[in-house]
Amino acid sequence: xxxxxxxxxxxxxxxxxxxxxxxxxxxxxxxxxxxxxxxxxxxxxxxxxxxxxxxxxxxxxxxxxxxxxxxxxxxxxxxxxxxxxxxxxxx
Amino acid sequence: xxxxxxxxxxxxxxxxxxxxxxxxxxxxxxxxxxxxxxxxxxxxxxxxxxxxxxxxxxxxxxxxxxxxxxxxxxxxxxxxxxxxxxxxxxxxxxxxxxxxxxxxxxxxxxxxxxxxxxxxxxxxxxxxxxxxxxxxxxxxxxxxxxxxxxxxxxxxxxxxxxxxxxxxxxxxxxxxxxxxxxxxxxxxxxxxxxxxxxxxxxxxxxxxxxxx
Numbered sequence: 001x002x003x004x005x006x007x008x009x010x011x012x013x014x015x016x017x018x019x020x021x022x023x024x025x026x027x028x029x030x031x032x033x034x035x036x037x038x039x040x041x042x043x044x045x046x047x048x049x050x051x052x053x054x055x056x057x058x059x060x061x062x063x064x065x066x067x068x069x070x071x072x073x074x075x076x077x078x079x080x081x082x083x084x085x086x087x088x089x090x091x
Numbered sequence: 092x093x094x095x096x097x098x099x100x101x102x103x104x105x106x107x108x109x110x111x112x113x114x115x116x117x118x119x120x121x122x123x124x125x126x127x128x129x130x131x132x133x134x135x136x137x138x139x140x141x142x143x144x145x146x147x148x149x150x151x152x153x154x155x156x157x158x159x160x161x162x163x164x165x166x167x168x169x170x171x172x173x174x175x176x177x178x179x180x181x182x183x184x185x186x187x188x189x190x191x192x193x194x195x196x197x198x199x200x201x202x203x204x205x206x207x208x209x210x211x212x213x214x215x216x217x218x219x220x221x222x223x224x225x226x227x228x229x230x231x232x233x234x235x236x237x238x239x240x241x242x243x244x245x246x247x248x249x250x251x252x253x254x255x256x257x258x259x260x261x262x263x264x265x266x267x268x269x270x271x272x273x274x275x276x277x278x279x280x281x282x283x284x285x286x287x288x289x290x291x292x293x294x295x296x297x298x299x300x301x302x303x
Binding site: 006009011016018019039040043049051055057058060061065068071072 | 138149203207214262
């Protein structure tokens with residue numbers, strides 16, 4: 001089937017996740033092969049997703065990890081991990 | 092923690108913790124704590140509330156570790172616990188009394204967003220993220236997504252949950268996860284493609300092709 005650009009945009013996410021039916025995927029690829037605009041949209045979307053998922057983008061509040069593990073320590077020192085866990089910590 | 096703990100699989104760690112090596116719970120938490128925080132922050136918006144919720148979720152996770160079935164990953168199990176806590180807190184909050192995040196919001200009925208139109212795209216390398224300006228642009232674009240899109244986006248792209256895991260954690264259908272993820276991605280492309288291109292190619296002239 002001949003897809004226009006708007007159709008292709010609707011399939012972009014499925015194309016990136018490789019969840020499209022084989023026939024649709026083929027139609028999308030045929031369109032991308034000759035449409036520089038849709039190719040650029042696909043490339044930029046893929047690029048932006050990689051950048052967004054990079055660990056450097058989102059940062060934890062200062063001291064977050066220390067506070068979390070300090071609270072965990074309080075609990076781990078006090079309570080067994082499960083009701084049937086009665087053996088002492090071997091370490 | 093230590094190398095020995097890092098090399099164990101999740102299920103081995105959990106078995107060891109339940110077997111008495113309680114301190115290994117830290118090693119189970121460390122690799123996932125940042126992702127869980129991001130997810131909760133996307134939901135509640137306030138870093139201090141998000142931190143409280145994440146702490147409580149991991150404390151609950153420890154208390155109920157024996158009931159973890161191992162069918163899901165530890166991170167998606169904790170995500171479900173954390174999001175339940177986030178929902179409960181938002182229900183208590185008068186400001187959000189009218190809002191249920193899992194309902195199909197108005198944005199799901201809105202017409203699809205069109206991407207930013209480009210003639211070409213030059214790959215932006217991840218080294219660009221060394222610049223604070225670039226990181227800020229991306230964080231801002233994500234924070235401006237409609238709430239229901241943002242939560243799905245963060246679970247799928249940042250926490251790397253599967254579509255099924257995301258649907259389960261949010262109590263929505265897989266089809267709705269796909270729609271919201273798609274729209275979030277297109278919205279981000281629309282916002283970020285022009286912004287990142289300008290930010291990373293400040294001296295580029297003649298951005299548009301000449302027709303002569």
